Amino acid sequence: MNQLVSKKPEHETIYLRVKEMILFGEVVPGQPVTIHGLADSIGTGVTPAREAIRRLTAEGALVTRQNRRIEVPAMTAHRLEQIELVRLTVEPSLAEAAADQCKLIDIKELERIDALVDKAINDGDIHGYLEANYRFHFHLYGLANAHILRRIAETLWLRIGPSLRVVCGRYGTTNLLDQHRAATQALKDGDARKTRDAITEDIRQGMEFVRQTTT
Incomplete structure (x- = not known):
């Protein structure tokens, strides 16, 4: 385990x-x-x-x-719309708060995890990608020290995770996009707003992939 x-x-x-x-x-x-x-x-x-x-x-x-x-419930357009709305409210706020607490050791850990994301994409490893992507986001969110918001984010990921698996199964991993490097660069620069913007765009890209597989 x-x-x-x-x-x-x-x-x-x-x-x-x-x-x-x-x-x-x-x-x-x-x-x-x-x-x-x-x-x-x-x-x-x-x-x-x-x-x-x-x-x-x-x-x-x-x-x-x-x-x-x-x-596991199938994703619908109505459910997706609600999940996206709350994700775009909660997760960027977590990222912005995390930026104010982030230390160099945290950035290095995020870069290590992001390297695992890239490796999984290159290897076509769907499970590896989903796990490393989750680890990246929740290592970042954990730095915010906002337990209620983090719990909400975890619940949303439980509802979207199976649909991301469907996306990867249909399209593979080679076309997957993320804004992880933009986020870590913003953290290095000490720019909380750009960190928020990078995570916002990351969420939007992922949700758009899910939307393409949703009826």
Whole structure:
């Protein structure tokens, strides 16, 4: 398991593992998720798997249909519009606040993670790209010391992550764009506004890719 999953109580560890599966596209929109199937796939008991599904359903990452089927919801234009509106409000604000707290060691870590993003794009590694992209953003957002806003951002990423997987599956990784270098350069320059602008444009580019796969 990777950095999201550390030494925690079993139920928390399993929740984080399932969260990663959704964030990084291991569970695609419309794919059914069962308690027993999930427990078997990650090697855990029924109780922690049930608790993980309950928490992720409450966060909107999973939905329960009328036939009690549990799945990752497919993206719609209406849902996408709402997610984009809130992302463009919350995440640039986190980035701007982070710029005021950012140190050289943080910039170096962001550059290290961005190198992993570039490698994944060059290698066509979809899972690697989704994970490194997430790490970049949330390392930056974590510097803002704004826990409520960061939690909102995490919930939004849970809702958009599977759709980003669909984008990568359809178009591959070679055409993916980001503004990570612009953001890190702005951080080096101590320019909080440009950091905000870079993340704003990064979000818009990503959401436009999702829009192309949304009905």
